[in-house]
Amino acid sequence: MNYQDLVKQINQWDHDYYVLDQPSVSDAEYDLAFRALLALEDEHPEFITAESPSQRVGAKAIDDYVKIEHRLKMLSLSNAFSLEETYAFFEKAAKDLNLNAESLKVFSEPKLDGLAISLHYDHGLLSYAATRGDGLVGEDVTHTIKTIKSVPLKLSIDHPPEILEVRGEVFMPKLAFEKLNQQALQNNTKLFVNPRNAAAGTVRQMNPKIAAERDLQFIPYGLGEMVGTPSFTQHSEILAYLHSLGFRKNPHCYAFSGSYEAFVSNYELMEHIRAQLPMQIDGIVYKIDDLAQQASQGFIARSPKWAVARKFPAENSITELLAVDFQVGRTGVLTPVARLTPVFVGGVTVSNATLHNMDEIERLGLQIGDKIEIQRAGDVIPKVVQVVEQGTHRTPIIIPERCPACDALVHQTEGQAAYRCSADLSCNAQGAERIRHYASRKFMNITNLGTKLIELLYNTGRLKTIADIYSLNLEDISNFEGQGEKSAQNVLDSIATSKHTKLGTFLGALGIHEVGEEGAKSIAQYFKTLDTIMAASLEDLMQVPDIGPVMAKNIVEFFQSTENKDIIAKILAAGVNWPVIENQAIDKLPLAGQTWVLTGTLQQLTRSEAKALLESLGAKVAGSVSKKTTVVVAGLEAGSKLATALELGIKVMDEAEFVLATNTLSQV
Ligand code: IVH
Numbered sequence: 001m002n003y004q005d006l007v008k009q010i011n012q013w014d015h016d017y018y019v020l021d022q023p024s025v026s027d028a029e030y031d032l033a034f035r036a037l038l039a040l041e042d043e044h045p046e047f048i049t050a051e052s053p054s055q056r057v058g059a060k061a062i063d064d065y066v067k068i069e070h071r072l073k074m075l076s077l078s079n080a081f082s083l084e085e086t087y088a089f090f091e092k093a094a095k096d097l098n099l100n101a102e103s104l105k106v107f108s109e110p111k112l113d114g115l116a117i118s119l120h121y122d123h124g125l126l127s128y129a130a131t132r133g134d135g136l137v138g139e140d141v142t143h144t145i146k147t148i149k150s151v152p153l154k155l156s157i158d159h160p161p162e163i164l165e166v167r168g169e170v171f172m173p174k175l176a177f178e179k180l181n182q183q184a185l186q187n188n189t190k191l192f193v194n195p196r197n198a199a200a201g202t203v204r205q206m207n208p209k210i211a212a213e214r215d216l217q218f219i220p221y222g223l224g225e226m227v228g229t230p231s232f233t234q235h236s237e238i239l240a241y242l243h244s245l246g247f248r249k250n251p252h253c254y255a256f257s258g259s260y261e262a263f264v265s266n267y268e269l270m271e272h273i274r275a276q277l278p279m280q281i282d283g284i285v286y287k288i289d290d291l292a293q294q295a296s297q298g299f300i301a302r303s304p305k306w307a308v309a310r311k312f313p314a315e316n317s318i319t320e321l322l323a324v325d326f327q328v329g330r331t332g333v334l335t336p337v338a339r340l341t342p343v344f345v346g347g348v349t350v351s352n353a354t355l356h357n358m359d360e361i362e363r364l365g366l367q368i369g370d371k372i373e374i375q376r377a378g379d380v381i382p383k384v385v386q387v388v389e390q391g392t393h394r395t396p397i398i399i400p401e402r403c404p405a406c407d408a409l410v411h412q413t414e415g416q417a418a419y420r421c422s423a424d425l426s427c428n429a430q431g432a433e434r435i436r437h438y439a440s441r442k443f444m445n446i447t448n449l450g451t452k453l454i455e456l457l458y459n460t461g462r463l464k465t466i467a468d469i470y471s472l473n474l475e476d477i478s479n480f481e482g483q484g485e486k487s488a489q490n491v492l493d494s495i496a497t498s499k500h501t502k503l504g505t506f507l508g509a510l511g512i513h514e515v516g517e518e519g520a521k522s523i524a525q526y527f528k529t530l531d532t533i534m535a536a537s538l539e540d541l542m543q544v545p546d547i548g549p550v551m552a553k554n555i556v557e558f559f560q561s562t563e564n565k566d567i568i569a570k571i572l573a574a575g576v577n578w579p580v581i582e583n584q585a586i587d588k589l590p591l592a593g594q595t596w597v598l599t600g601t602l603q604q605l606t607r608s609e610a611k612a613l614l615e616s617l618g619a620k621v622a623g624s625v626s627k628k629t630t631v632v633v634a635g636l637e638a639g640s641k642l643a644t645a646l647e648l649g650i651k652v653m654d655e656a657e658f659v660l661a662t663n664t665l666s667q668v
Helices: 003-019 027-043 083-096 174-187 195-203 208-213 235-244 260-274 291-297 358-364 428-439 451-459 466-471 474-478 485-498 503-509 517-527 530-535 538-542 549-560 562-573 607-616 640-648 655-665
Strands: 067-069 078-080 105-112 115-122 125-131 137-139 163-171 217-227 254-257 281-288 307-311 316-328 334-345 348-354 371-375 383-389 410-412 419-421 595-599 620-622 631-634 651-653
Touching: 003 027, 027 640, 027 651, 078 083, 083 260, 083 281, 083 291, 083 307, 105 217, 105 260, 105 307, 115 195, 115 217, 163 195, 174 195, 195 208, 217 235, 254 260, 260 281, 281 291, 316 383, 316 428, 334 358, 334 371, 334 419, 348 383, 358 383, 428 451, 428 466, 451 474, 466 562, 474 485, 503 517, 503 530, 517 530, 530 549, 530 562, 538 549, 549 562, 595 607, 595 640, 607 620, 607 655, 631 640, 640 651, 651 655
Parallel strands: 078 307, 595 620, 595 631, 631 651
Antiparallel strands: 067 137, 105 254, 105 281, 115 125, 115 163, 125 137, 163 217, 281 307, 316 334, 316 371, 334 348, 371 383, 410 419
């Protein structure tokens, strides 16, 4: 492929992924193309064009901000805090236009909670990007904005306008924000208060490399300067035009006639959708769709008279920390919960907030009696943002020595922030969740014993541990509403059927911390019997592919507990069984006769784990690629082996495909 085509191809893939949310190529193929591009650019720097995807990063760090004057002022929006205010705004606008509100076409857009950015395209190429600043003068932030993959470096149109200024919001999606703060917690650096601060902080980074590592997005909401654009009559046409040029669309935009009822139902809908959106929104922007009507409305001070921002109720409030309780979660982790003087925040009264873990309490410098700021984002549980004022009589928060649910000792897992109850199967706070985990489809697959029934049986004391499942009778189950004799019998039948299982499945069902489905399978395949697993030492367990020191330690501790051993004995006595695991004849294994090559860095498992896994499935693992190679697994930064494989037309899998393929083939 020549240079121009390569640039086009990668930009198209980026567009599919970052603008349309429809990935169209495997990671391996993308990486290969990108590497080919970099190699070409290295050899022929004269080829490099402004639209090359390599130009997104690579810009030098800046040492000062350059001011940029907005030739057309960047306005702000006036706010409305109730439906009445919103409706009154459009009633007034309609009156000015000699219309009634019902005959206005209103366009609604989510109000994205980020920062306003202006993008300048000169003959279709991004020339610079600026913040809003005071509306008249902003700052040049081209170096960080260029790293945002949903900002096209070149507009996708054959005859671009001479000048096009696209205005919109840069924001950080909720998941990316969580990830960033997770990293900050691990690295002991400062947490960002919310996605908006994180986005603003990232855009204003001097070094674009930092911005490139964080997932920012851009969604346009309008135009500024323009020369040589088509003529538009509606605002919604402008948004469609921008999408056709390669920009993302704001999700959940609606056009409706401006009746009071329409505003009510639009608000209710958006309030409902809000929590499900991948990005934080802080309100709804309502605009008059007709551009001629907009023009005749004009502006007051800093905001247009044709649009208003209906803000969602405030989400931060100040209150007092009355106490901290410790809740034992489903995995035995003790979570501190803040008990507060009730306070109205984000439209509801709140009296509890989460504190995550003891590290978080330390980070906040929090003590009982302090005045604190709490935040409620969307529907999520409120959290404590900061101490506003220390209490006059403050008491430190101390982790209890014993589990509040079962009185077993509490201990801290090495290297982790969490404190845990040392009991496993016998701790009643963990009980219902442990039973649900045990009975779930992935594990014992007791199809008719659902979460609701488990909770009912658990709360009435009939089901205390997983062993009690096997002594349930018809009467126990049909006692509950909606459980006739027939459905109760179905539950008993599915318990009976589930008794025939596999060792790996049973081991996973026990819910040993960190031991998931895959880990349990590997252990079962390696040791072959439950007795051997129960007697295995730390060193024995570390021999198993996939099993690290933490998992090994958890397994040893689990089987040291007399309570756990008693429960397992009861389950086996009830008839739970599995077929003997035999060493399969090599030639019967699914990958017998195949030769695989591993190259590049794998993320989910080590090279030797991947090798052991392939060998356990019967494949040979070779060090170099030849015509005889069946599959090449290409991890990150795969090099010449990948290139050879592609040359020879040998099947290439990225890590995700590899994991999927081997999962399907693993049999225990
Ligand atoms: S329209 C004349 N639409 O909200 C101003 N703004 O509070 C045109 N914002 O500065 C702005 N989402 O940064 C508009 N869908 C949206 C928006 C939006 C977020 C921001 C924008 C603006 C601020 C005003």
